[in-house]
Amino acid sequence: MLDQPTGPTLLGFDVIMVGTVLAGLAAFAMVLAIYAAVTIRDPMAKRVKVLESRREQLKAGIVTSATKKRTRLIRRSNSTDKVKENLGKLNVLQDSQIKVIQQKLAHAGYRNKELAYFIIGARAIMPIVLGGIAALMIYGIEYWPDWGPMTRFGAFAVTLILSYKGPELYLSNKANKRTKEIQKGLPDALDLLVICAEAGLTVDAAFNRVAKELGRAYPELGDEFALTAIELSFLNERRLAFNNLAYRVDLEAVKGVVTTMIQTERYGTPLASALRVLSAEFRNERMMRAEEKAARLPAIMTVPLILFILPTLFIVILGPAACSISDALMGPDGAL
Known part of the structure; x- marks a missing residue:
């Protein structure tokens, strides 16, 4: 039986076969990327339903509803x-x-x-x-x-x-993932709260406006602000709404904002100036975290550079030369 002709090899691997497999993987990844881009969904659709259910719960707690809702709660x-x-x-x-x-x-x-x-x-x-x-x-x-x-x-x-x-x-x-997403968008949310406060909006209207503006960029933070706006409009004590916000978010920055909001409500201090100071502090903290990650990047990239990038670079640079030397040494008939 005659041996079937094979394609060029590099380090014992068929170059055509490896290229075909890599091209297939790249095509599959492209199809997945296109599918993910086409079937993207609005992240606020499900959250709006949750907020509406929370609104209904608050209404049921304040206004005596019909017996049907009570039977649903019992079931x-x-x-x-x-x-x-x-x-x-x-x-x-x-x-x-x-x-x-x-x-x-x-x-x-x-x-x-x-x-x-x-x-x-x-x-x-x-x-x-x-x-x-x-x-x-x-x-x-x-x-x-x-x-x-x-x-x-x-x-x-x-x-x-x-x-x-x-x-x-x-x-x-x-x-942890949710807290990190909220931490990213908190400085921007405080800037918008400052603008809303200086424009003359009430606190609940300002929270509602910020939730609408940041709903797509930071859906977790928009969800929390929208729920706080609902609780501010329904609860008897506004302090409880702010305390609920600090209870739901495991972040010291949010607790600082809640403390500031409660103090402004109690003592009548200007809200815009206090929020502006907090926004500047949180923005500086975010910049410091980014600089810290950038400073750690060279040490983190050392191991992947040694294990993955340098061997590939050596193969690309020395591979053709090795193939040419092996062909020259083997001769036209395949013998030394």
Whole structure:
């Protein structure tokens, strides 16, 4: 059987085959980019629904509504009551633990405080379920027979730990991402609040206006400001609306803004000047964080430069020369 002719090779790899695979990956990435650009959605659509539900809750708390809403609330709370009852029988409910999880839910952007009971239930049930599955696969049917005793025990322990800490890690990760997004847009939001205050708008109208302007650039911050504007217009004490904002956002800068707003409401100090000072401070902090990241960049790029960029550069520069030298040494008939 005659050998089929092959294409040019570089370091033992077929150049045509590697180029074809890379071209296919590039085409697939281009299709994904086009699909993501075409199917982009408005980030405020879902948040507007949440804010409308919050508005309805505030209305129901102030104005006595019809019995239909009460029956809906009763039906909705039946599942939560069942979870509470089952967890109470297991003696895993503690008031301090519930408050901590409810605050983490608020930091992650979840408005329903009743989800805390489901998270506690998940932390109690998931280790049993996933641990049982892991024990069955590792020790029962021995799905991985090549694993040693320590490897099996380590895999089983990691499964138990992740199943117990999984919901909390998910909330912490989502809360950190949300806090960073709010931190990015806070100086711009304070600048707009200063403009609105100098234009003569009230505090709730200023918050509502800033939420509309920053809704697309910073949807998380726009969501919080819109909810604060709703609470300012419905709650009996305006201080509670500001305290709720500080409760929902795990950021010291937001707590400083809330303290300033409460003091201006209590003592009648000018709001625009205080917010202007805070905006300048937050903008300087953002610039310092950017400079810190830029200063760390050379040290961070050293390892990728050594592992990925320099070998590729050597191959591109020395590869053609190596091919020419090998062809010259091998001769036209393929022999030295």
